[in-house]
Amino acid sequence: xxxxxxxxxxxxxxxxxxxxxxxxxxxxxxxxxxxxxxxxxxxxxxxxxxxxxxxxxxxxxxxxxxxxxxxxxxxxxxxxxxxxxxxxxxxxxxxxxxxxxxxxxxxxxxxxxxxxxxxxxxxxxxxxxxxxxxxxxxxxxx
Numbered sequence: 438x439x440x441x442x443x444x445x446x447x448x449x450x451x452x453x454x455x456x457x458x459x460x461x462x463x464x465x466x467x468x469x470x471x472x473x474x475x476x477x478x479x480x481x482x483x484x485x486x487x488x489x490x491x492x493x494x495x496x497x498x499x500x501x502x503x504x505x506x507x508x509x510x511x512x513x514x515x516x517x518x519x520x521x522x523x524x525x526x527x528x529x530x531x532x533x534x535x536x537x538x539x540x541x542x543x544x545x546x547x548x549x550x551x552x553x554x555x556x557x558x559x560x561x562x563x564x565x566x567x568x569x570x571x572x573x574x575x576x577x578x579x
Contacts, residue, residue: 457485457492470499475506475555477519479542482549502551505540507568512557536572 460471476482482503489497508514510526518526522536543549556569 453485453488454492457489460489460497461493464497464499468499470551471501472553473501473504475504475516477506477516477522477539479539482543482546486548500550501548502553503543503549504555505536505543505552506555507536507557507572509557509559509565509568512559515558537575540576 463471478484482501485501486497506515508518508522508526510529540552543552554569554572556566559565
């Protein structure tokens with residue numbers, strides 16, 4: 438049996454240096470990959486490894502698996518939602534176009550070695566995976 442020797446990594450706050458030093462300690466302690474919470478900044482997968490190299494003096498030696506959210510109006514949100522996504526949600530439209538564009542952009546970066554789709558989290562109800570299924574079906578068609 439292979440163990441999943443990874444580490445959870447919060448989406449980065451304004452204090453990049455603190456998060457990067459924490460990440461360096463996690464890697465030094467043996468983490469083989471990092472798993473983020475949902476991210477809304479499509480440039481984070483480029484900025485973070487570059488900042489890691491600048492601050493620590495060496496490249497990030499483990500892959501990061503970036504969380505890509507599917508949001509719905511009634512759902513809980515972890516992180517800072519971009520204005521365009523908020524507009525869609527407030528109008529009752531799922532933020533699918535914004536999600537798709539963000540996902541497509543993330544897939545283009547050489548620094549992105551893994552993505553996972555986070556299902557909507559509904560208040561007082563289990564996560565809904567129908568939207569993840571539809572998203573993955575679209576991904577398979579592209």
